[in-house]
Amino acid sequence: MEEDCYATQLINANGEFNRDGLESFLKKVKLADCGLSYAVVAIMGPQSSGKSTLLNHLFRTNFREMDAYSGRNQTTKGIWIAKCIGIEPCTIVMDLEGTDGRERGEDDTTFEKRSALFALAISDIVLINMWCHDIGREHAANKPLLKTVFQVMMRLFSPRKTTLLFVIRDKTKTPLELLEPILREDIQKIWDAVPKPRGHENTHLSEFFNVVVVALSSYEEKEEKFKEEVAQLRQRFLHSISPGGLAGDRQGVVPGSGFSFSAHQIWKIIKENKDLDLPAHKVMVATVRCEEIAREKFNQLTHDEDWLALENAVERGPIPGIGKKLSSILESYLHEYDTQSTYFDEGVRNAKRQELESAILDLLYHVYTTMLGHLRYKAHENFKIRLENSLKKGEGFASSARACAESSIHDFDQGCADAAIQQAGWDSSKAREKLRRDIDAHASTVCSAKLSEIVVKYENQLSTALTEPVESLLESGERDTWASIRKLLKHRTEVEISAFSSAVSGFELDKAKMTTLVQNLMDYARNVVVKKAREEAGKVLILMKDRFSMVFNHDTDSLPRVWTGKEDIRTITKEARSASLKLLSVMAAIRLDEKPDEIENILFSCLMDGIVAHPSSRDRSIGTSSDPLALSTWDEISPEDTLITPLQCKSLWRQFKAETDYTVTQAISAREAYRQNNSWLPPMWAIVAMVILGFNELMLLLRNPLYVLILFVVYLLSKALWVQLDIEGELQRGTLAALLSVSSRFLPTVMNLLRRLAEEAQGYAVPKAPTQSESVVSQSFRQQTPQANALSSSIPESSVSSNISSSDDGVEYSSPNVTHRRTTNIQEEEIST
């Protein structure tokens, strides 16, 4: 199939540029792929001078030719363009509207000039078609054309060399060797006559043009010869752009991809009648085209499937080797740009390449920063896990945090290097700093938490080690209580601080921080003691009563005291109160600073020595400066260390005394009762009086044996009654009670005794009756209430037998001793509560 020349009208008769037509034509001839390897040929000459016929034979195009039989009418309007068939490299030929045409008249001069300028601006070879018979003629048709060509050539302001190929048509028998000098002379004359711009006055024609002359036989008369000569001429167009070829120096040539834009711009400038600066135009074309190529490449990238997949994937997580992938994308698009822009002006090309690279990098930067975000997050999480594992292994916090931070940041750096694009030189230092800050913040949080755990642990240990011993020491209320507490506090604090220091050594805390923590621990220990002391001070009255009861009710061997009448209750009471007051003096203030004070002396002098002890003296004492307890502070003790103020001490002492007085009273009652119970014999003076006054009767009895027998029988009966009536037991409950009891039971007992004697005398076997003492004791035990049982179990056995008896009606009653024990037990219950 024969190749098409794609003839297209480039500019119509009205001077309108067919941009779309040209684009379409260039696509068909694939000029963009040619780069700079293409040539442009134009033909100009008088109308109907056989231009189209020549081009069609020379380049196998199909420009419209005039029918030889229809007359010499204009066939080519405007400028047409077509591809030369079979000419390498790609050659484009332009057929210009003929000059000097009858239809256009004088006005056509403008179009002639414009089309001539256009042809000269974009063509490498310009064919000037002329009749042979015009050579040497003064008014030849080609002279105005040449003048126009030279004039417009001046406007290009370019020393570009274009080949002017003069094609002499219908050559005559005159040999070309004779015609050519004449033609060149004509050309030179015209050149000389054309006004030249400043600086080009003496410029030679050859600096702008290569002038070549060929002559062809008449197509109409010697067609075969014509075709033969045209075929020869065609050979000169093959590889016309090669060195030594027919084309000019091609300095203004633009790459094939810019041809359309360039041609359009040139025509625009020509139409606007502006000066056409070809070098500037070349730069302008390069700028526009490079921009177009760069824009096209950028758009292609934004729709690139690989890129879009990468952009989506990076949102979901880190992508290994992303830097290389991004680099590859960048390189491939820059390479395409380089390939397509390679023939444009180097300066422009490089500038636009940088712009394209920058735009692509801006696009890729988002992916890079997202990737950095993933890397930073991952490194941060890894740091947390590593630190936790390291701490679980028991390694020191500071060294673990350091090592984990270094390895996490190292991982991040490696990730950054992996994500980096070589061409970009992006800076990851900000993300690195952020990661460092995050790691430091996390390490700081963990450090604080771990330190808090350790601090709490040692605080608890301190609390455990101090609370109960301090409580015990305070409740002992000894003179050296506070010295012992200070010693205990110092010892336990030292032990715990030593252990604490070892425990936190791995944190590598600075000296100030360590000092603060140790001080806090010391303060905590002190506060534990203070808190305990305040707590104990709050229940000092109970403790004092407890102490009083302990001392009062127990002897020196800590055995429960029995009030036998021998005890010195006054001394014992004083001792017990003294112990309680000592406890109060211990509880009155916190003495952790080893400063001497007079609290104990003041309390003893004021309260034990009776200065303000009596309630009646209260009103007189309070408010007087002479009473040391009429104050709300102790002299040597700061308000913070004061647990019980002097006024409170006084008040507590009054309350204490009031509540313990009953105990003392009970003790005194018990002692008196014991004494009475154990002294049933008459006083010594009565016995002596009885012996002296009854001496005669005694002697009388001793002298008469019957009296002695009667006395013996009376003794026996009396003894029997004594035992039967348990008179000794009755007397222990009091004389009056004994008399009443014995008198009420005397007669029945005597009767019972006599009855039994009578029965025994008559020989009846009388069952043995329990003895009075046995029945009384068993009855007594049977009739004891549970409370009495409890009481009896809490007091000595000897006391039970002597203090508990039963009445005739079976109701139990207690001696004063029993009452005293009840009181004691009630106090004990209060203390234990």
Ligand SMILES: Nc1nc2c(ncn2[C@@H]2O[C@H](COP(=O)(O)OP(=O)(O)OP(=O)(O)O)[C@@H](O)[C@H]2O)c(=O)[nH]1
């Ligand atoms: N005498 C002569 N006539 C020719 C020659 N070549 C073509 N012609 C005739 O010239 C007439 C015009 O031919 P075209 O090729 O259309 O001429 P043109 O210059 O393209 O015409 P326009 O495009 O209208 O300017 C036709 O009738 C051709 O037969 C030639 O070599 N000698």
